[in-house]
Amino acid sequence: MSSRKTHLTNYWISYSDLMAGLLFVLLAIIVISNFQFKKKLELIGENIELREQIAEELRTKFTKHNVTSVKVDLETGDIEFLDTEDLIWFDINKAELLPQAKLLLDEVIPVYLSVLFDEKITKNGLERILVEGHASQESNEPKRYLKDLYLSERRAFSVGTYIIRNNVKHYEALKTHMVTLGRSFADAKFKGGDNPNRRKDRKVVIKFTLQYEKMMRDLIKLNKKKS
Secondary structure, three states: OOHHHHHHHHHHHHHHHHHHHHHHHHHHHHHHHHHHHHHHHHHHHHHHHHHHHHHHHHHHHHHOOOOEEEOOOOOOOEEEOOOOOOOOOOOOOOOOOHHHHHHHHHHHHHHHHHHHOHHHHHHOOEEEEEEEEEEOOOOOOHHHHHHHHHHHHHHHHHHHHHHHHHHHHHHHHHHHHHHHHHHEOOOOOOOOOOHHHHHHHHHEEEEEHHHHHHHHHHHHHHHHHHH
């Protein structure tokens, strides 16, 4: 009888040790997850500040180089090409850059890349440079949308090609960070085939994203796993 009691006691001691070990592992996972969560929040805060710094640096550099054809959003750092009657990027249904668009890129892109490809930015924050192609809305039909999606992709590629060929010293950084994509007429401002201003929607928009935006996606995934 004594031997059986001893056996049962040893069994329950082993089981309790196992449960304590599992509890310790769970607590360690929670602590590590919370640390990762807080660390990502800190990095997000730092990168939001970095975006604002980049925006201010872009504004300063454009002013210094007398570049007046773009406006910098001081919160996002996005550059907006100012509307003028002469600034038309492409002919209708065409993806070849027009001469005035090339002149604009020659003026803007070297300054833009000098800021974005500064070592402290590429090392600590830059994720992507997005070259978005856009088409004017001639009609709102699915077939037309898909046709213009292909057209806008070619337009973005045309600009991306021009940027690489004329900024060879940044080739490695461009290869790593630049992405071209088409938006069709999804963001068109001037609707309808009879709108004379629709030609202004035939353009390319250049933006950048920072690593904190990827961190936000990772943070959301991490938070979902915790819940």
